Amino acid sequence: EKGCSLGACAPLAFSVTFGDRTTFSYDRRCCQGKQCNKENVPLTPKSSNPNGIECPACYNETNLSCNPVHLQCTGAETKCIEVVGTVTINRIPYFALFGMGCATESACNLELSIVNGTNVRSYCVGPKSGSPPLMS
Structure with missing residues (x-):
């Protein structure tokens, strides 16, 4: 979705990967000038290399669990x-989706409006016990 910001950008x-391998990638870029957002934004390809972290994961568009x-x-x-x-819709919030899974750190603790007026809140938690720590 493309558009113009009402304030600062x-x-x-x-990116987030949910339990049934549903993946959501988001990339907001800012520009100034007439039709500066005309070009499509290429998404960064996701790595398929395991990183040693394991998370509980699922995705549901009908229940809050x-x-x-x-x-x-x-x-x-x-x-x-x-x-x-x-x-x-008409100032009444309706449930749209619930998901758990793996995410980049930049997806943590967000409140934002995305495609078609869907408002998303995210919360990050530590990996399940037993997951090895991420090594550099």
Whole structure:
């Protein structure tokens, strides 16, 4: 989705992988000038290399819960995340989605409006016990 910012713009990029391997990538870039956002933004390819982190993961568009499975995180997705999405219609918020999985650190603790007026809140938690620490 492209558009014009009502206020200050800050770049933001993140990715999340949910339990059924549903992946969500987001990349907000800022520019100034007439039709400066005309070009499409290429998303950074995700790595498929395991990083040693394991998170509970699931995805549901009908309930505010789901049955998590263990998901091996890959690449830069080193945080375990929970995401709740709502859509507001006539000033009434409706549940839209719930998910758990692996995410980049930049996806943690966000409140933002994304595609088609869906409002998303995210919360990051530590990996499940038993996951090895990330080594550099």
